[in-house]
Amino acid sequence: MSNLDQIAKLSGFSKATVSRVLNRSPHVSQATREIILKIMEELDYVPNGNAISLSTGETMQIGMVTEGINEVMLPFLNSFVETASRHGYQTIIYTSGGDPAKELQAFEDMRRKRVDALVISTCVNDQALLGSYCKYGPIVSWQRMELPEIQSVAMNQYDGYMLGLEHVIGRGYTRIANAWGRPASMNTFGRIQAYQDAARKYHLEVNQEWSQTGIFSIRQGEELIRRLLLIAGGPPNAILCANDMVAAGILSEARRLKVKVPEELAIVGFDNTELAHTLGITSINNPIGAQAQNALHLILGKLGGTEAGQQELEFQLVQRATT
């Protein structure tokens, strides 16, 4: 394995000049550049990434923190990895599986200079704790955060959820159930607010049992609808879901149980993923890919010292067969 020193010795120039060639510095004569490039070629030289990172203090790597990779994350992850790579950054995945200690590994890795920045997709640690890592590098979150240090690319969940609510209300549904996601998250908070405001404004029937938090997955959706159908005082006739996976679970289980969709039950998903398209689920179009790009741009801005703003994004509702 050849190194820069050898190239320098062989070419007769100093390490500095060789380094300049590597970094395309203009302060090298064309003749010198060619000689050095030729020798590099002959020795099959590539610079050692770790040495560069140690020296510059940059790893060109960004960590993505998440509980686990699921269908909803897919467009976020894909878009982020893609965009980051276009800017020369690689993405490292940190999955916690819900274990705060494992999640912390990502933050420690930033402290140890293994990654230059972090994007949080979902996280299970205390926000104050995460905040204490901000001094080690930029942290941007997909979900909205209370902590001002951690910027978020989440959209205004209140508006998005209201869009879904008014859609089903407009179609005559009044017994609306809610499958919300992470309890105590800002996203969920905005959605709850929207529901409460809509309930008041449109005089919806309200039943505590119709609203649940902590519902994320296909299986949880399946279970939820089974429970909802058994509720005393009657089941809801519409349900808004935390994401499309939940909606998919509810839809397939409802079909199995011979519940007519959308006549007896309207279903609205969230995120408008491929899944919603495939299953024909009405969904609120969360422009996830664009959010991921925003996340990267915020990070690049912070890394570069320029405080970049994010472009504004808008929700849309895509109507399909479930409403």
Next chain:
Amino acid sequence: MSNLDQIAKLSGFSKATVSRVLNRSPHVSQATREIILKIMEELDYVPNGNAISLSTGETMQIGMVTEGINEVMLPFLNSFVETASRHGYQTIIYTSGGDPAKELQAFEDMRRKRVDALVISTCVNDQALLGSYCKYGPIVSWQRMELPEIQSVAMNQYDGYMLGLEHVIGRGYTRIANAWGRPASMNTFGRIQAYQDAARKYHLEVNQEWSQTGIFSIRQGEELIRRLLLIAGGPPNAILCANDMVAAGILSEARRLKVKVPEELAIVGFDNTELAHTLGITSINNPIGAQAQNALHLILGKLGGTEAGQQELEFQLVQRATT
């Protein structure tokens, strides 16, 4: 930002001793260890990951090479990330989007010591080219490879596909269509072989137009079934798919077109992902998670110098509503 030198100076011991404390070497007296740990604590010291990597030549990072992250990859990726992390390795995602040059970046990164090893999920470069990177570190592939240097954790596709074929044949279907994946891949090759052997053995009706390669996604599945239904000489009455996404596309489009499943069309997916469960698609259980673990173990073995074997895995067919 404190460093090892400072800890050494403050504690009165040498860098070597401090390093020994960090690495839990037994050759340090208890008293010394405590003094040094205390100072580390006070200075809020963490070792610099890049310095460690430069020094040891290991990054504790493994690259995952793929065209893009999709539903089928999900269990592979999740399982790999999880297992790797348990062994102290982080996973870096390299998506090529089908561009060989972008894909090569991953291989170059191994050459530059940015990652210790690579797992190939899907790849678009010439295998011979990839082979030339084997000298820089272990490369393991999910898909079967022709190159002996690149070990694979793929299962015997012939057997798995035959399982699916015999299942539908056993249920009386004889006009079997095939939606195969990547052309010219070993996986596809095995499946084609299985189909040809089965066609001969069970006297299946054969129609060139029923078999296609290059079908991977939900959308492609949708398009495919539309085309198949228009074929002169009649459409097939069963179809085996490259993966569950394709099966999902076919199923939903078939329903839209009022084709009765499974009466008029049997559908068999591959991989038995969450998607197949949700949509009730019969699928061949490719134990993807276990394959990912195998991949990691092969890599760890090669990194550690011990040639680890992989545990044998078996296919199963999970019957659901589409057959």
Next chain:
DNA sequence: ACTTGACATGTAACGCGTTACAACATTTAG
């Protein structure tokens, strides 16, 4: 002819741990 500046290149310190080898002290065995 002389200053000024542009350009090319070198020097040496720096970023930060790891580790082979040496050295010394203290037991333990004989």
Next chain:
DNA sequence: CTAAATGTTGTAACGCGTTACATGTCAAGT
């Protein structure tokens, strides 16, 4: 009581680029 073994710690080189600053050269400007 000495030699060998064991345990503790230090020295210094190594892994490999980057970069601020210094030096030297040559042409343009006056």
